[in-house]
Amino acid sequence: MLDLFMLQGSSFAGSIDSLVWLVTFIVGTWFVLVEGIFFWLLFRYRKQDGVKAEYFDDGREHAIKHVWIEWPHRAILALDVIIIYGAISVWMEVKMYVPVTDETIRITAQQWAWTFQHAGKDNKIGTADDIILIDEMHVEVGKKYLFELASKDVLHSFSVPVWRLKQDAIPGRVITGWFEPTLAGEYDVQCAEICGIGHGIMPAKLYVEYPEKHAAWLENPAPMLASSNPQ
Amino acid sequence: MAESPSHAHDGHAHAGHGAHDGHGGHHEESWFVHYFWSTDHKMIAKQYLVTGMLMGVIGAYFAYVFRMQLAFPGKPVPGYGLVTGADYNALVTNHGAIMIFWVAMPVLIAAFGNYLIPLMIGCDDMVFPRINRLSYQIFAISAVLVVASFFVQGGAFGGAWTAYPPLSAKAEYSLTPAGSSLWLIAVALEFVAFLLGGINFVTTAMNSRAPGMKAFDIPIAVWMIVIASILFMASVGPLIAGALMLLFDQMIGTGFFDPDRGGDPILWQHLFWFFGHPEVYVVLLPAMGFVAEIITTFSRKKMFAYKTVLATTFATGLLSFFVWAHHQFIAGIDPRMANVFSVTTVLISVPIAEMCFVYIATLYGGSITFSVPMLWALAFIAEFLLGGVTGIYLGSSGADIYFHDTYFVVAHFHYTFFPIAIIGSFAGMTYWYPKMFGTFMNEAWNKLHFWVTIIGFNGIFLPLFITGASGDHRRIFDYTNFPELDTPELQSLRVLATVSLLVMLVIQPVFLINFFYSMFRGKKAGANPWKANTLEWQAASPPPHGNFPTLPEVYRGPYEFSVPGRDEDYWPQNSPN
Amino acid sequence: MSSHAEGSHDASHHHDDSHSPAHYVKIWAVLLVLLGVSLAGPEIGIRWVTLITAFGIAVVKAFLVIKHFMHLTVERKVAQYAIGACFMLMLLFFFAVAPDVMKHWGVNWHNEAASNMKREIERSEHHAPAADQAHAPADGAGHPEASAPAAATH
Amino acid sequence: MMRPIATTRSATGIPTGRLAVWWVIASEIVIFGGLLGGYLLHRFGHPEWATAAAHTNTMAGGFNTFVLLTSSLSAVLAHAAAEKGEGPKAAKYLGLTMLGGLVFLIVKSFEWTYEISHGYTITANTFWSFYYTAAGLHGFHVIAGMVIMGFVAADAMKNRELQRVELIGIYWHFVDLVWIFLFPLLYIAK
Structure with missing residues (x-):
C-alpha cells in the first residue's frame, strides 16, 4: 500500500x-x-x-x-x-539482523543539522581521508552500508522515507543499523523526533549515485549543496 | 520556590477540623458558596464541565492557528499573526497536553463521574465532599498554570506533550526556561487533582451502592468510570516520580536524564509511556460507558452480554499495562523488547474488538430512535472502529518503522481521541442535559451541529492519513524545506484538512449557544424524558441537594427494556413491581 | 494473586490476643533485633551476606509491619489485591525497563556515555591516593576528600 | 458539616475511610516504586556509584530506622487504644509518634548538613541526586503524615473521629515501610 x-x-x-x-x-x-x-x-x-x-x-x-x-x-x-x-x-x-556491509557511515545529529562522515577512498572510517559533509550524504546504489547514529545534544531521528528507514538518535548512545540503496536519485532526509525550534528546518540531501558517478565524487568530494547545479 | 508537585496531604486521612460548623444546612448558601465553594457533587461536576469546555476552546484555537500555518506556510494567521518555529512547537505541544489533560479527562471522568456516580448508584453525594471540592480547586490552579505558561519569559514549552529530555530538561536546548517548568508543574498538579478525585470515585462506587444493588446491577457507565480511575491511579505514580526528577533536572541541575552524568533519557520515555498508554484507556472507558447507556436506551434493548462487556473491560485494562513501549519501537529501546511489546500491542486489539462487537450486537433486534444522543453514540462506534483498526499498523513493529512520528499516527490517534473526547462528551452532554438542567436542548440545532461536526472531522483526518503515508512528519511547521513533501498534491490535502477544520470550528458556537440558552429558555423536561431505567432518571431534574427524597432500593439490572408481558417497554431499577 | 499470607478472614478486629499492646511490643522487639542484624551483616563485608542481611531482612521487616501493624493480611481481599497488583506493576516496570537502562549495550546499540563514565571513574580511583579510600568508616571520621566528590564531572 | 449518607454505607465490608486509605497507599506504592525503580536501575547500571554511596552515614540511617520503627509501634498502640474508645490515650500515643517523626527529621537534617558541607550536594552526581530526591520525597511524606496526625490527635483528645486514628496509623506504617526499603538501598548498598 x-x-x-x-x-x-x-x-x-x-x-x-x-x-x-x-x-x-x-x-x-x-x-x-x-x-x-x-x-x-x-x-x-x-x-x-x-x-x-x-x-x-x-x-x-x-x-x-x-x-x-x-x-x-x-x-x-x-x-x-x-x-x-x-x-x-x-x-x-x-x-x-545486520548483514555483512561494504562500507560504514557515521551520522551525527545535532540541533538542527546532520553531519555525515563517509569512509572515503580507503573505505575505512576514522582515517584521514574521511569525507565529512554537513546535510549531505553520498551513497552508491547496490552497496550495503552500516550506519552508526549518534546525537550531540537532544533526541533526533534519522528518517529517510524513501528507504523506509527511521531510527532515533539518542545522546550518549551509538545506534547501528544498515541499509542498501536500490534506487538512484536525490532524496530527502528528515528529522522525525522533535528537537527544538529548528526541528522543521533541518532537512538533509541524500545523493544515491551509480558506481561511476560515485567514484567521480570520491575523487573531488566538493559539497554538492554549495554548487547550485542539481545532479 | 516552585510548589512541590507531590501530594497535598491535608486531604489524606480526610482530616476534617471536626464538625465545628455544626449542622451547616445548604438552603441559605450565598451565591459564591453555591457556585464556587460547593461540596455538592453535581455543582463540582458542572465546574469541571465548564472548565473543560473553556480549555477545549483554547485547545481548538491552537489547532486552528497551527493548521492555518500548515495550509498557508509563512502567511500571518488571522487572529494570531506570524507563526515561527518556536510558536508552532508551543502550540502543538499545548494543543496535545490541553486536549488530553484539561479537556478529555475533566469532562469525561471528572464532570460525568462526579455527576453520575452518586446518582446512578443511588446515594446522596460522594463519600468525601470536601476532598472532591479540593480536587477541583487543584485542577483549576493547574489549568491557570498551563495557560500562564504562554505569558512567561521565553514563551510556552515546545517539546511535545511527551516532554522528552534532554530537550525538556535543559533550558539551553528548549529555550523556554520558565515555560518548561511551569508546564511540568501544571501537569503534576493535574495528576494530584485526579488522584484525589479518583480515590473519591472508587471509594464511593465500591462502598456506597444502594441496598439491593448487586455488582452486576451497576450501570456500565459507573463500572467504566471506576475502572478508568483505577487504571489512572495505578499508572500515574511512576510519571509523578518522573516529573519530580525532571523538575529537579530543570530547576536545580541534577542529572537524572543527562547521559553525560550517568542519567538516561530512555528512563523518562519508559516512565512517561508506562503512564501514557493506560492513560488513553483511562479516557476511552468512560466514553464507552456513556455509549453503552445511550444505545440501550434509544434502541429500547437490554445490553447484549453485560458480563462480556465487563470481562473485556478488565482484560483491556490489565493488558494496557503491558503495551507501552510500542511508542518507542524506534526510539532506541532494545530491538528484542520491541518484539515483546509488538505482540502485546497487537493482542490488545482482541478485547477491544470484542467490546465493540457486543455494542453492535446490542442494536440487533432493537427499535432504534435516532435522537441526537443516539446519533453521537452511533457516530462514536463508527468512527472509533477506524481509529482502532489503524492502530494495528502502528502496533506491528515492522510497519511502525515507517509510520512512527508521521501524520498517519496523528490521524490514527485523532480517530480514537476525537470520538472519545469530543463525540463521547457531546453524546453524554446531550443525553444527560435534561437531567442536569431540567430542560431540553433544541433538537434541530443539535442535529445540524452533529452532521457538520462529523463531516468536518472526517474531512480533517482522512486526508492526513494520506499525507502521513506519503512521508509527512509530525511537528514540522513548514514543509517547503522538504522537496519530497513540497508537492502540490500534498499541499492541497493539507489545505483540505485545514478547511474542514474551519468548517467544524464554525459550527461549534451553535452548540455552545444552544447549551447555555436552553438552560433558561429550553422546553421543560420531566424526571425521565428518555424513559430509561437507571437511578439518575428516577430523581427529579435537576436533582435537589441530596438527590433522592428517600434513597432508592434496587430490584433489578439497569437494562431491563422491552421485557415481554409488560405494557411499558422500560422497568426502572428501583420500582418494586 | 494476593501477595500476603492467608490471614484469618475476619475483617472486624475482635479482641483476640493479636491486638493487645504486649503483642505489638513483642513484634517491635523482633523488628529491632532484625534491624541489628541488618546493620551488623554488611560490616562483615561478604557480598552475599550483605545481600541476605540488608535486603532479605528488609523484606521480612516489611512483612511483619504489613501483617501485625497494618492488619492487611486480615483485610478484605479487594484491598489486598489492590496493594498486591500495584506492587506487581512496579516489578513489571523494573524488569521491562532493565534491558535499556540497567544494561549499557544490546542488539545494535551501545550506551557509550555510561561506559565512558565507568571507565573514567575507575581510572580516577586508581590514581587517587589510596589512604582515604572509600572503605574508611563512613560516619564522622571521613575527613574531606582530597579530590572533589567521586564523579562530579562539571 | 453534615456528612453524606454515602459515607456510612459499606458494600465491600471495609469502612469507607479505610478503603480510601488503602487506595491512597496503592497510589503511593506506584509513586515510590517509580522513583526507587529508577534508582535501582541506575545503581545496577553504574556499580561505580558505590564509591559515592560510601559517604552516606550508615549509623544515622540505622538510628533513623530505629526511630521510625518505634514511632510505628506507638502508632499501632494508639490504634489499639482508639479501638477501646480511650481517645486521650490514643492522642498521647499519636503525640509520641509525631515526636518520633520529629526526631527522624532532626537526625536527617544533621546528616544532610554534614554531607552538603562536604561537597556532596544534590548536583554533585546522579547518585546524590537520587539520594536527596528519594529521601526528600520520603521526608515530605513524613511531614505530611505528622500534620494530619496533629489534626487526628486533636480530635481524638475529645473522643471524636476515633476511627481516623487507625487510618493515619496505616499511612504512617506505609511511610515506615518505604524507609525500611530506602535504608538498605541508600545506606547499605556500598
Missing part, C-alpha cells in the same frame, strides 16, 4: 510495504465487514410503529454470542497471530 505513496528506495522497503499490504488486507476486510453489519442493523432495526424491540433471555443471548461474538473473537486472534508473525519477521530483518 505504501508504494502508492512513496518510492521503494532500499532493499528492505519491499518487505515493509508487503507487511503494510498484509495488515491493510486483513484489517480492511474486518473494517468494511463490521461497518457494513453496523449500518445494516441501524437500517433494519430502526423504530417502526407497532414493532416492539426484542428481549433476549440468557439462552437466546448465549446462542447469538456463540455465533456472532466468540467466532469473530477466535478469527481475530488467529489473524493477529499472522500479523504478529509478519511484523516480527520484518522487524528482525530491518532492525536486528
Whole structure:
C-alpha cells in the first residue's frame, strides 16, 4: 500500500510495504465487514410503529454470542497471530539482523543539522581521508552500508522515507543499523523526533549515485549543496 | 520556590477540623458558596464541565492557528499573526497536553463521574465532599498554570506533550526556561487533582451502592468510570516520580536524564509511556460507558452480554499495562523488547474488538430512535472502529518503522481521541442535559451541529492519513524545506484538512449557544424524558441537594427494556413491581 | 494473586490476643533485633551476606509491619489485591525497563556515555591516593576528600 | 458539616475511610516504586556509584530506622487504644509518634548538613541526586503524615473521629515501610 505513496528506495522497503499490504488486507476486510453489519442493523432495526424491540433471555443471548461474538473473537486472534508473525519477521530483518556491509557511515545529529562522515577512498572510517559533509550524504546504489547514529545534544531521528528507514538518535548512545540503496536519485532526509525550534528546518540531501558517478565524487568530494547545479 | 508537585496531604486521612460548623444546612448558601465553594457533587461536576469546555476552546484555537500555518506556510494567521518555529512547537505541544489533560479527562471522568456516580448508584453525594471540592480547586490552579505558561519569559514549552529530555530538561536546548517548568508543574498538579478525585470515585462506587444493588446491577457507565480511575491511579505514580526528577533536572541541575552524568533519557520515555498508554484507556472507558447507556436506551434493548462487556473491560485494562513501549519501537529501546511489546500491542486489539462487537450486537433486534444522543453514540462506534483498526499498523513493529512520528499516527490517534473526547462528551452532554438542567436542548440545532461536526472531522483526518503515508512528519511547521513533501498534491490535502477544520470550528458556537440558552429558555423536561431505567432518571431534574427524597432500593439490572408481558417497554431499577 | 499470607478472614478486629499492646511490643522487639542484624551483616563485608542481611531482612521487616501493624493480611481481599497488583506493576516496570537502562549495550546499540563514565571513574580511583579510600568508616571520621566528590564531572 | 449518607454505607465490608486509605497507599506504592525503580536501575547500571554511596552515614540511617520503627509501634498502640474508645490515650500515643517523626527529621537534617558541607550536594552526581530526591520525597511524606496526625490527635483528645486514628496509623506504617526499603538501598548498598 505504501508504494502508492512513496518510492521503494532500499532493499528492505519491499518487505515493509508487503507487511503494510498484509495488515491493510486483513484489517480492511474486518473494517468494511463490521461497518457494513453496523449500518445494516441501524437500517433494519430502526423504530417502526407497532414493532416492539426484542428481549433476549440468557439462552437466546448465549446462542447469538456463540455465533456472532466468540467466532469473530477466535478469527481475530488467529489473524493477529499472522500479523504478529509478519511484523516480527520484518522487524528482525530491518532492525536486528545486520548483514555483512561494504562500507560504514557515521551520522551525527545535532540541533538542527546532520553531519555525515563517509569512509572515503580507503573505505575505512576514522582515517584521514574521511569525507565529512554537513546535510549531505553520498551513497552508491547496490552497496550495503552500516550506519552508526549518534546525537550531540537532544533526541533526533534519522528518517529517510524513501528507504523506509527511521531510527532515533539518542545522546550518549551509538545506534547501528544498515541499509542498501536500490534506487538512484536525490532524496530527502528528515528529522522525525522533535528537537527544538529548528526541528522543521533541518532537512538533509541524500545523493544515491551509480558506481561511476560515485567514484567521480570520491575523487573531488566538493559539497554538492554549495554548487547550485542539481545532479 | 516552585510548589512541590507531590501530594497535598491535608486531604489524606480526610482530616476534617471536626464538625465545628455544626449542622451547616445548604438552603441559605450565598451565591459564591453555591457556585464556587460547593461540596455538592453535581455543582463540582458542572465546574469541571465548564472548565473543560473553556480549555477545549483554547485547545481548538491552537489547532486552528497551527493548521492555518500548515495550509498557508509563512502567511500571518488571522487572529494570531506570524507563526515561527518556536510558536508552532508551543502550540502543538499545548494543543496535545490541553486536549488530553484539561479537556478529555475533566469532562469525561471528572464532570460525568462526579455527576453520575452518586446518582446512578443511588446515594446522596460522594463519600468525601470536601476532598472532591479540593480536587477541583487543584485542577483549576493547574489549568491557570498551563495557560500562564504562554505569558512567561521565553514563551510556552515546545517539546511535545511527551516532554522528552534532554530537550525538556535543559533550558539551553528548549529555550523556554520558565515555560518548561511551569508546564511540568501544571501537569503534576493535574495528576494530584485526579488522584484525589479518583480515590473519591472508587471509594464511593465500591462502598456506597444502594441496598439491593448487586455488582452486576451497576450501570456500565459507573463500572467504566471506576475502572478508568483505577487504571489512572495505578499508572500515574511512576510519571509523578518522573516529573519530580525532571523538575529537579530543570530547576536545580541534577542529572537524572543527562547521559553525560550517568542519567538516561530512555528512563523518562519508559516512565512517561508506562503512564501514557493506560492513560488513553483511562479516557476511552468512560466514553464507552456513556455509549453503552445511550444505545440501550434509544434502541429500547437490554445490553447484549453485560458480563462480556465487563470481562473485556478488565482484560483491556490489565493488558494496557503491558503495551507501552510500542511508542518507542524506534526510539532506541532494545530491538528484542520491541518484539515483546509488538505482540502485546497487537493482542490488545482482541478485547477491544470484542467490546465493540457486543455494542453492535446490542442494536440487533432493537427499535432504534435516532435522537441526537443516539446519533453521537452511533457516530462514536463508527468512527472509533477506524481509529482502532489503524492502530494495528502502528502496533506491528515492522510497519511502525515507517509510520512512527508521521501524520498517519496523528490521524490514527485523532480517530480514537476525537470520538472519545469530543463525540463521547457531546453524546453524554446531550443525553444527560435534561437531567442536569431540567430542560431540553433544541433538537434541530443539535442535529445540524452533529452532521457538520462529523463531516468536518472526517474531512480533517482522512486526508492526513494520506499525507502521513506519503512521508509527512509530525511537528514540522513548514514543509517547503522538504522537496519530497513540497508537492502540490500534498499541499492541497493539507489545505483540505485545514478547511474542514474551519468548517467544524464554525459550527461549534451553535452548540455552545444552544447549551447555555436552553438552560433558561429550553422546553421543560420531566424526571425521565428518555424513559430509561437507571437511578439518575428516577430523581427529579435537576436533582435537589441530596438527590433522592428517600434513597432508592434496587430490584433489578439497569437494562431491563422491552421485557415481554409488560405494557411499558422500560422497568426502572428501583420500582418494586 | 494476593501477595500476603492467608490471614484469618475476619475483617472486624475482635479482641483476640493479636491486638493487645504486649503483642505489638513483642513484634517491635523482633523488628529491632532484625534491624541489628541488618546493620551488623554488611560490616562483615561478604557480598552475599550483605545481600541476605540488608535486603532479605528488609523484606521480612516489611512483612511483619504489613501483617501485625497494618492488619492487611486480615483485610478484605479487594484491598489486598489492590496493594498486591500495584506492587506487581512496579516489578513489571523494573524488569521491562532493565534491558535499556540497567544494561549499557544490546542488539545494535551501545550506551557509550555510561561506559565512558565507568571507565573514567575507575581510572580516577586508581590514581587517587589510596589512604582515604572509600572503605574508611563512613560516619564522622571521613575527613574531606582530597579530590572533589567521586564523579562530579562539571 | 453534615456528612453524606454515602459515607456510612459499606458494600465491600471495609469502612469507607479505610478503603480510601488503602487506595491512597496503592497510589503511593506506584509513586515510590517509580522513583526507587529508577534508582535501582541506575545503581545496577553504574556499580561505580558505590564509591559515592560510601559517604552516606550508615549509623544515622540505622538510628533513623530505629526511630521510625518505634514511632510505628506507638502508632499501632494508639490504634489499639482508639479501638477501646480511650481517645486521650490514643492522642498521647499519636503525640509520641509525631515526636518520633520529629526526631527522624532532626537526625536527617544533621546528616544532610554534614554531607552538603562536604561537597556532596544534590548536583554533585546522579547518585546524590537520587539520594536527596528519594529521601526528600520520603521526608515530605513524613511531614505530611505528622500534620494530619496533629489534626487526628486533636480530635481524638475529645473522643471524636476515633476511627481516623487507625487510618493515619496505616499511612504512617506505609511511610515506615518505604524507609525500611530506602535504608538498605541508600545506606547499605556500598
